[in-house]
Amino acid sequence: MRVLFYVECFWPQIGGLEVISAKLVTALAxxxxxxxxxxxxxxxxxxxxxxxxxxxxxxLPISRAINERDLELLARSRREMAEIVDELHPDLLHASFxxxxxxxxxKAPGLPQILSFHGPWPTIDFSSTTGIFGRALARADWVxxxxxxxxxxxxxxxxxxxxERASVVLHGLDPPSEGDPPEPPSGPPMLLCAGRLVFEKAMxxxxxxxxxxxxxxxxxxxxxxxxxxxxxxxxxQAHALGVGERVEFAGWVSPEAMHExxxxxxxxxxxxxxxxxxxxxxxxxxxxxxAVVADTGGxxxxxxxxATGLVVPCGDVAALAAAVRRLLDAPDLARAMGRxxxxxxxxxxxxxxxVDDWDALYQRVGGTRGxxx
Amino acid sequence: xDDAVRHRLNAGTAAGKVMEGEAIVINAVNGRYYSLxxxxxxxxxxxxxxxxxxxxxxxxxxxxxxxAPVARADAVALAQQLVEEDLLLVAGGEPATQEPVDxxxxxxxxxxxxxxxxxxxxxxxxxxxxxxxxPPLPVTEPHDWEWRGQ
Numbered sequence: 422m423r424v425l426f427y428v429e430c431f432w433p434q435i436g437g438l439e440v441i442s443a444k445l446v447t448a449l450a451x452x453x454x455x456x457x458x459x460x461x462x463x464x465x466x467x468x469x470x471x472x473x474x475x476x477x478x479x480x481l482p483i484s485r486a487i488n489e490r491d492l493e494l495l496a497r498s499r500r501e502m503a504e505i506v507d508e509l510h511p512d513l514l515h516a517s518f519x520x521x522x523x524x525x526x527x528k529a530p531g532l533p534q535i536l537s538f539h540g541p542w543p544t545i546d547f548s549s550t551t552g553i554f555g556r557a558l559a560r561a562d563w564v565x566x567x568x569x570x571x572x573x574x575x576x577x578x579x580x581x582x583x584x585e586r587a588s589v590v591l592h593g594l595d596p597p598s599e600g601d602p603p604e605p606p607s608g609p610p611m612l613l614c615a616g617r618l619v620f621e622k623a624m625x626x627x628x629x630x631x632x633x634x635x636x637x638x639x640x641x642x643x644x645x646x647x648x649x650x651x652x653x654x655x656x657x658q659a660h661a662l663g664v665g666e667r668v669e670f671a672g673w674v675s676p677e678a679m680h681e682x683x684x685x686x687x688x689x690x691x692x693x694x695x696x697x698x699x700x701x702x703x704x705x706x707x708x709x710x711x712a713v714v715a716d717t718g719g720x721x722x723x724x725x726x727x728a729t730g731l732v733v734p735c736g737d738v739a740a741l742a743a744a745v746r747r748l749l750d751a752p753d754l755a756r757a758m759g760r761x762x763x764x765x766x767x768x769x770x771x772x773x774x775x776v777d778d779w780d781a782l783y784q785r786v787g788g789t790r791g792x793x794x
Numbered sequence: 795x796d797d798a799v800r801h802r803l804n805a806g807t808a809a810g811k812v813m814e815g816e817a818i819v820i821n822a823v824n825g826r827y828y829s830l831x832x833x834x835x836x837x838x839x840x841x842x843x844x845x846x847x848x849x850x851x852x853x854x855x856x857x858x859x860x861x862a863p864v865a866r867a868d869a870v871a872l873a874q875q876l877v878e879e880d881l882l883l884v885a886g887g888e889p890a891t892q893e894p895v896d897x898x899x900x901x902x903x904x905x906x907x908x909x910x911x912x913x914x915x916x917x918x919x920x921x922x923x924x925x926x927x928x929p930p931l932p933v934t935e936p937h938d939w940e941w942r943g944q
Contacts (some may be wrong), residue, residue, distance in 0.1 A: 490820045490827075499813050521921055530813070552918050679913040704871070 422787055423455045423539075425511040427526060429483070431460035431637045431676055432473055433671045435647075436617065437700035438519055438539050443473065444684055448776040454783070459502065459508050461522060461759040495682040499525050506529035506532070508699060512683070513787030516557070518542075523557040537590070541548040541574045541718060548578045558583060563589045563786045568719030573685055577726045590782065591722075592698050593775025594766075596707040597680045602763070604756070605687045605710070609640040610749055613686035613710075615679065615701040618649030623715065625651070626692040626738055631744035632662035638749055643690075646682055683708045686702040688755065691720055692741055699723045702730070703770050706762035711755050713744045718788025723770075729762030797848040800885040801841045801877070808881040811844035812839060812899040819881055828855040828881065831891050834913030836900055837869050841882060843895030847873070859911045860910035872913050879915070
């Protein structure tokens with residue numbers, strides 16, 4: 422089956438969607454799917470075409486065209502998209518809804534389409550039947566969410582008939598290495614918080630919590646992995662609270678470096694104000710690290726409260742600090758939660774199950790046109 | 795509206811381009827995107843080309859299965875909406891150019907008339923929301939790509 426896989430950001434850009442998409446297309450290619458990834462070409466120095474393993478990646482200047490309201494560039498992107506469809510003659514289009522680029526997806530009558538959602542979009546009118554979102558939703562033969570929360574969020578306001586062609590496909594990852602993961606290293610505990618440095622990720626709450634722990638745990642470090650527009654503000658906040666030397670900004674890190682950071686960590690934090698799922702929590706669980714997360718979005722699905730980590734009210738600094746303190750003061754409990762988290766991650770969020778789910782859905786939605794693999 | 799009335803693009807505010815039978819129009823003042831499909835796209839091409847309302851109706855009727863009075867009423871409503879959105883100006887008089895309208899991106903007027911739907915100006919109000927909520931993060935350093943292929 423030939424699949425046109427559209428995602429606004431793709432490897433080697435870093436982020437939950439980028440990482441999960443790269444792993445998914447690789448695994449599906451190994452199962453015999455012929456995939457072509459179309460993604461955004463933010464800058465000219467990004468290659469317009471390259472290979473990622475067995476998969477061809479084409480980049481079109483989508484975000485530049487839309488942001489700069491450049492109609493010529495927009496026309497070029499759309500023309501190239503149409504040419505790609507003509508060349509590939511896909512049996513299925515799988516598009517991740519990650520921005521306005523879905524507007525440029527080919528109309529291609531008769532081409533089955535799956536539209537995937539990876540988180541809430543609070544500013545979008547999901548009930549609208551026109552506009553970019555409405556068009557993409559109306560064209561989709563099937564709609565998925567990466568968590569129960571995400572799909573329920575969508576269905577709360579989407580046209581009612583969408584519920585008849587919607588399902589959850591949970592994220593899935595394999596452990597980065599065979600065997601039991603190492604225990605957290607001795608020395609000052611390390612809290613790890615990963616993601617874009619933006620308001621939605623609420624890393625300011627993590628810094629506040631670190632400051633609240635200063636009396637009882639003055640040596641705890643907080644590592645923020647990722648980058649974004651809030652970086653300077655977060656650094657200033659840490660400095661003002663007197664914890665500047667214990668907050669480390671790691672910037673964007675490669676998956677290998679992320680694995681190393683998780684290995685070095687004691688607890689993974691996800692205090693997010695908005696979150697579709699929380700892939701970093703899963704990465705932590707696979708390394709048997711307990712998590713403390715906000716009761717936001719899909720995070721309570723990623724963490725079983727009291728069993729694999731602790732869930733606290735979103736934005737509640739005292740509760741976040743208390744949960745971290747509880748785990749730091751009871752290493753045996755933290756270790757047990759970490760191990761339980763790993764067992765659950767392997768059982769519920771495994772990569773094989775993830776690929777199986779997509780394989781089955783591709784066959785269901787695109788199989789009538791492309792036949793089975 | 796008089797059959798001889800002409801319009802022109804409000805060039806100080808708007809820009810448009812026809813792609814695959816769809817006109818994409820941008821209002822540069824408020825940043826809003828618009829889309830005109832099918833008969834609306836035919837109307838747009840002829841309106842910005844300086845043709846008369848009568849020419850617009852002829853172009854629509856040649857491509858879609860619709861009676862001229864209905865097409866005319868719809869074209870008038872659409873033209874008024876485009877003016878209200880500051881995308882078109884009422885020109886009047888002779889066209890600015892004698893060049894024929896470029897119909898290359900429109901369906902051919904070859905007698906095969908397609909099903910007609912009332913032409914609509916679709917406003918992508920959610921575009922600004924989409925752009926504002928989750929703008930793509932800059933990747934300013936090409937060395938970020940060193941992990942490629944791993």
